[in-house]
Amino acid sequence: MKTIDNKKAFFDYEIIERFEAGIALEGSEVKSIRAGNASLRDSFCFVEGNELFLKNCRISVYDKSFILQPDPLRSRKLLLHRSEIKRIIGKSKEKGFTIVPLKMYFKGNNVKVEIGLGRGKKAFDKKQTIKDRDTARDMSRQITDHLKEKKGGN
Numbered sequence: 001m002k003t004i005d006n007k008k009a010f011f012d013y014e015i016i017e018r019f020e021a022g023i024a025l026e027g028s029e030v031k032s033i034r035a036g037n038a039s040l041r042d043s044f045c046f047v048e049g050n051e052l053f054l055k056n057c058r059i060s061v062y063d064k065s066f067i068l069q070p071d072p073l074r075s076r077k078l079l080l081h082r083s084e085i086k087r088i089i090g091k092s093k094e095k096g097f098t099i100v101p102l103k104m105y106f107k108g109n110n111v112k113v114e115i116g117l118g119r120g121k122k123a124f125d126k127k128q129t130i131k132d133r134d135t136a137r138d139m140s141r142q143i144t145d146h147l148k149e150k151k152g153g154n
Contacts, residue, residue, distance in 0.1 A: 002033070002034060002035075002036045002105070002106065003103055003104070003105045004033070004036070004038050004039065004040055004103060004104040004105070005040070005102070005103045006040035006041065006043070006100070006101055006102055006103060008041060009040075009100045009101070009102055009116070009118065010102070011121075011126065011129060012118075012120065012121060012126075013098065013100050013116070013118030013119065013120055013121060014118060014119045014120075014121055014125070015100070015102065015116040015117070015118045016091075016097070016116070016117045016118060016119060017091070017116065017117045018102065018114055018115070018116045018117075019080065019084055019088065019114070019115050019116070019117075020107075020112050020113075020114055021052070021078040021079055021080045021112065021113050021114075021115055022078070022079035022080075022110060022111070022112060022113075023054065023076050023077070023078055023079065023104075023111050023112070023113050024076055024077040024078075024079060025059075025076065025111060026068070026070045027062075027065065027068050027069070027070060028061075028062035028064075028065035028068075028069070029059045029062070029070060030111060031062045031064075031065070032059050032060055032061065032062040033059060033104065033106075033111055034106070035062070037059065037060035037062070038057065038058065038059045038060070038104060039057070039058045040057055040101050040102075040103070040104060041058075042056050043055060043056040043057040043058075043101050044056060044098070044099070044100065044101070045078065045099035045100065045101060045115055046099070047088075047089050047092065047099075050082075050085060050086075050089075051077060051078075051085070052077070052078040052080060052085055052088065052089075052099070052115075053075045053076065053077055053078065054075065054076045054077075054078055054101060054113065055075050056073060057073075057076060057101065057104075058072050058073055059072055060072055078113060078115070088115075088117065091117050092117065096119045096120065097117055097118070097119055098117075098118055098119075098120065099115055099116075099117060099118075100115065100116050100117075100118045101113055101114070101115050102114045102115060102116045
């Protein structure tokens with residue numbers, strides 16, 4: 001099962017709330033996603049009317065299809081319950097909130113997109129995230145070194 005993550009979203013945004021949405025796809029796009037030929041980098045969600053759309057999500061053309069090859073960067077409609085859409089639209093209108101795609105995955109035979117309501121991080125928040133990640137990496141490295149020494153000493 002392929003999962004396409006948007007790692008940059010977790011670095012740039014503090015995710016407050018998550019939603020699972022279906023996505024309207026055409027033709028061979030599902031096969032292309034199943035092959036792992038999709039990217040959520042630089043993609044975002046926007047509201048048009050009372051509907052939610054995913055923009056700049058690159059789903060490459062499936063190389064074995066010949067007819068009706070859709071545009072790889074076209075806008076794709078996200079499928080949610082009306083109450084969820086109203087909640088997301090209401091929250092996104094608040095200052096500082098944005099709708100960010102987090103990951104794309106299969107649930108059964110359906111492609112799902114996990115979207116999140118996020119608040120943009122400031123530069124010092126990003127530096128703190130990097131520092132925390134480096135500290136955790138150093139600690140885990142020291143623990144494994146200590147365990148190797150202990151195992152080798154017996």
